[in-house]
Amino acid sequence: MRIPVNAIVFEDFETLDIMGPVELFGLLQEHYQVQFYSLNGGLISNKHGVILQTQPFKDMTVNQHSILLVPGGIVTFDLIQNQPLLDQLKTLALHSGHVLTICTGSSLLAATGVLDGVQATSNKMAFEFVQKLNDKVRWQAQARWVIDGKFYTSSGVSAGMDMTLAFIRDTQGEKMAQLCAEEAEYIWNCNPEIDHFCKVKAD
Amino acid sequence: MRIPVNAIVFEDFETLDIMGPVELFGLLQEHYQVQFYSLNGGLISNKHGVILQTQPFKDMTVNQHSILLVPGGIVTFDLIQNQPLLDQLKTLALHSGHVLTICTGSSLLAATGVLDGVQATSNKMAFEFVQKLNDKVRWQAQARWVIDGKFYTSSGVSAGMDMTLAFIRDTQGEKMAQLCAEEAEYIWNCNPEIDHFCKVKAD
Numbered sequence: 423m424r425i426p427v428n429a430i431v432f433e434d435f436e437t438l439d440i441m442g443p444v445e446l447f448g449l450l451q452e453h454y455q456v457q458f459y460s461l462n463g464g465l466i467s468n469k470h471g472v473i474l475q476t477q478p479f480k481d482m483t484v485n486q487h488s489i490l491l492v493p494g495g496i497v498t499f500d501l502i503q504n505q506p507l508l509d510q511l512k513t514l515a516l517h518s519g520h521v522l523t524i525c526t527g528s529s530l531l532a533a534t535g536v537l538d539g540v541q542a543t544s545n546k547m548a549f550e551f552v553q554k555l556n557d558k559v560r561w562q563a564q565a566r567w568v569i570d571g572k573f574y575t576s577s578g579v580s581a582g583m584d585m586t587l588a589f590i591r592d593t594q595g596e597k598m599a600q601l602c603a604e605e606a607e608y609i610w611n612c613n614p615e616i617d618h619f620c621k622v623k624a625d
Numbered sequence: 626m627r628i629p630v631n632a633i634v635f636e637d638f639e640t641l642d643i644m645g646p647v648e649l650f651g652l653l654q655e656h657y658q659v660q661f662y663s664l665n666g667g668l669i670s671n672k673h674g675v676i677l678q679t680q681p682f683k684d685m686t687v688n689q690h691s692i693l694l695v696p697g698g699i700v701t702f703d704l705i706q707n708q709p710l711l712d713q714l715k716t717l718a719l720h721s722g723h724v725l726t727i728c729t730g731s732s733l734l735a736a737t738g739v740l741d742g743v744q745a746t747s748n749k750m751a752f753e754f755v756q757k758l759n760d761k762v763r764w765q766a767q768a769r770w771v772i773d774g775k776f777y778t779s780s781g782v783s784a785g786m787d788m789t790l791a792f793i794r795d796t797q798g799e800k801m802a803q804l805c806a807e808e809a810e811y812i813w814n815c816n817p818e819i820d821h822f823c824k825v826k827a828d
């Protein structure tokens with residue numbers, strides 16, 4: 423049976439946050455089955471002209487093997503007030519085998535409390551925001567991505583692809599991760615400690 | 626007025642081929658307006674679980690400024706036989722200000738004849754296929770992307786993002802391209818002559 427990759431979206435999600443990892447999992451179709459979900463299902467759009475058909479959260483297959491993908495976007499600054507979304511997200515995160523957040527997707531997770539005491543990172547432009555949001559999270563200021571137990575959290579947008587390849591390596595082996603990067607002709611920035619954008623944003 | 630970015634898709638399009646460039650243009654919303662189109666409009670899906678709402682080709686704004694984005698995918702091996710699609714694609718390509726193809730998207734364009742005599746590239750795994758398809762195209766075997774007049778053609782999948790940043794640089798300036806890459810925390814492989822995957826595939 424293929425591992426469920428449950429990609430969640432909401433209005434004004436950041437396109438590449440979710441589509442980068444989806445491409446990489448999608449290239450390994452014999453292992454993973456990607457499906458898109460939103461709180462209530464139906465069409466979800468963003469400012470990039472993307473209009474996606476989704477299923478409702480309640481129809482998601484969540485188990486010890488399933489992978490939850492959580493994108494970010496500027497809209498997460500508002501979504502941290504959306505209690506119905508956060509309540510359901512918390513349940514999904516607690517019951518998924520792995521949770522991968524991209525960019526400010528980690529702010530949503532932080533707002534649910536499931537990252538309390540966990541090492542995590544986020545988009546470097548939103549770093550003050552996430553720190554203020556929940557100081558119980560052990561935020562890492564310089565990291566392209568951070569792994570702590572079942573939680574993989576990445577920096578902004580494109581960092582999600584580098585993190586996803588690391589996740590594939592950790593769970594399926596180095597060879598499969600390399601093959602996946604080659605199929606996508608993606609130049610994998612495979613060292614999580616090299617974070618160019620940390621410096622860019624600090625200047 | 627914003628420049629129309631007309632992203633075309635078809636059943637089983639490659640996710641990141643189109644979503645990588647869409648993210649980058651989407652980050653520059655004050656300059657570009659991205660919309661998705663398919664031959665007859667409606668919902669278009671692919672094997673990565675993506676189901677996209679699209680408008681029909683006939684509703685596309687095509688002019689000397691508009692940008693046509695053409696993704697690839699294994700399905701293009703079949704689509705080169707789809708004459709109704711190719712006929713319309715030819716008209717769109719001829720009347721668009723710029724045409725950007727990603728991966729085997731260039732095979733579709735080559736099949737229409739509009740690339741005859743034009744320098745172009747494609748996914749390196751599909752290189753024999755595109756060469757056989759149309760030997761009047763001046764195919765470049767080693768290039769992450771190739772520019773010839775209004776045509777920008779890239780290698781596989783992720784190369785589309787590097788090419789899109791080059792396009793933004795050429796048309797809006799270096800500063801905007803760099804800003805866009807930083808916003809996406811994308812490590813821009815900005816030299817089109819460095820093509821790691823050319824070697825990978827030749828081994």
